[in-house]
Amino acid sequence: MDYHFYLARKSQALRVRARLTQSLRAYFISHDFLEVETPLRIPSPAPEEHIEAFPADGWFLQTSPELCMKRLLAAGYQRLFQICKCFRKAERGRLHLPEFTMLEWYVAGFDYQKLMDQCEDLIRFAAQALGLQNLKTSGRDIALAPGWQRMTVAEAFAKYAPVSVEEALAQNRFDELLVGYVEPRLGVEKPTFLHDYPASLAALARIKDGDPSVCERFELYIGGLEIVNGFSELTDAAEQRNRFGEALKKRAGKRWASYDMPEKFLQSLDALAPCAGAALGVDRLAMLCVSADKIDDVVAFTPEDL
Amino acid sequence: MYTASDLRKGLRLKIDNEPYVIIEFNFVKPGKGQALYRTKLKNMVTGAQFERTFRSVDTFEPADLREKKMQYLYKEEDKYCFMDNETYEQVYLTEDQVGDAKNFMTDNIEVEILLFEDKPIGLSLPNFVELVVTEAEPWAKGDTVSGTTKPVKVETGYTIQVPTFITEGEKIRIDTRTGEYLTRVKG
Numbered sequence: 001m002d003y004h005f006y007l008a009r010k011s012q013a014l015r016v017r018a019r020l021t022q023s024l025r026a027y028f029i030s031h032d033f034l035e036v037e038t039p040l041r042i043p044s045p046a047p048e049e050h051i052e053a054f055p056a057d058g059w060f061l062q063t064s065p066e067l068c069m070k071r072l073l074a075a076g077y078q079r080l081f082q083i084c085k086c087f088r089k090a091e092r093g094r095l096h097l098p099e100f101t102m103l104e105w106y107v108a109g110f111d112y113q114k115l116m117d118q119c120e121d122l123i124r125f126a127a128q129a130l131g132l133q134n135l136k137t138s139g140r141d142i143a144l145a146p147g148w149q150r151m152t153v154a155e156a157f158a159k160y161a162p163v164s165v166e167e168a169l170a171q172n173r174f175d176e177l178l179v180g181y182v183e184p185r186l187g188v189e190k191p192t193f194l195h196d197y198p199a200s201l202a203a204l205a206r207i208k209d210g211d212p213s214v215c216e217r218f219e220l221y222i223g224g225l226e227i228v229n230g231f232s233e234l235t236d237a238a239e240q241r242n243r244f245g246e247a248l249k250k251r252a253g254k255r256w257a258s259y260d261m262p263e264k265f266l267q268s269l270d271a272l273a274p275c276a277g278a279a280l281g282v283d284r285l286a287m288l289c290v291s292a293d294k295i296d297d298v299v300a301f302t303p304e305d306l
Numbered sequence: 307m308y309t310a311s312d313l314r315k316g317l318r319l320k321i322d323n324e325p326y327v328i329i330e331f332n333f334v335k336p337g338k339g340q341a342l343y344r345t346k347l348k349n350m351v352t353g354a355q356f357e358r359t360f361r362s363v364d365t366f367e368p369a370d371l372r373e374k375k376m377q378y379l380y381k382e383e384d385k386y387c388f389m390d391n392e393t394y395e396q397v398y399l400t401e402d403q404v405g406d407a408k409n410f411m412t413d414n415i416e417v418e419i420l421l422f423e424d425k426p427i428g429l430s431l432p433n434f435v436e437l438v439v440t441e442a443e444p445w446a447k448g449d450t451v452s453g454t455t456k457p458v459k460v461e462t463g464y465t466i467q468v469p470t471f472i473t474e475g476e477k478i479r480i481d482t483r484t485g486e487y488l489t490r491v492k493g
Binding site for chain 2: 090093
């Protein structure tokens, strides 16, 4: 392959990507957020059933900066953001790179509803800075004008999937039906927040007040692409420890790497006041800015190019 | 044994005791959800295609496939007979298994027979073959108006578009992958 030609052809996408990152950063700076850098190599990632970390000399490369950032919040920092690399083993596809760029931010005193409002504000700001009124994918325009759609997971399954969300979970087909039937229909005309995930998929999210069957978690979809995951943060150390324990058991069943319980993080949770946080896939948002159909088009190098 | 992370386009697997090749492949995964491997598979014996989604816990048996050089001997009713020149063992392929390759097979041509668990299931030809033109309209000298190509029949019975100057009895080189004329062979 002629790499000089191939890399030169990416120049437009790389320019847009650079401006996108700059405008995301500008948004947070102008809203009084502190930019932080936390270590990429950590002793114990958050145990999650379906996310595997790369080992790195006895420790691991982070799969997300969540634990360190929440320890800062627990220490009293109010508004934090970070743009960093995250690493996830065996994730490679049209929308996946094993090393990708994450924008992660936290706001003390927010819940997931307020965070959804902020997501809308952030993405519209960043797009406008690039002179974009719409985002594009598969030749389709997605209008960013206010009034983004919000839909619960139960509503979305009732509308688009062949079975209800309860049945999907009972049959262990939630992810398969989400990917096959629901995701492609989300955020097609305007961006869509899918929210109130089943409690069993809460990860580090708080269970919803008044409805223990769901958690205060959302995902933002634009043009069928999952762009942001956010939640009202769980601040109950005992419950978080239980969930991590369950995830560790499931991981052991798959013979995935065993992590130590992230004790320092769990200790800090007792001091964590109500807050909300979100993670945005910068590469995927860049794809929508240049109407790329694969993530390879918005990074200078994929693993295969090295 | 393959695991799901080995799956890719072109990989050959054994499923329900039949050999399959992956003709389309896509990795999908909700951020916090499980990895799913969506494939389109083609049965290497029947040609039937279907879509199937696998999970990261799934494992796969490789299909025991190998190729062996053999010589095409003759066609008998709807069967094609080939011989292994080392062991003199003879194997047969059906009309369906031979497919379009029959257009380019002359007696004694050497081909690669594809074996699945030692049973022949298909063949591949050399990329280029040379065949004699057996039927062609004569070339009217000076005729440059009536188009640049004309159909001729070659010794296998296959009809192919060639430049108008090709005449009966000449040998031409054909690309077996596209079925197209490449050049006239002198001598």
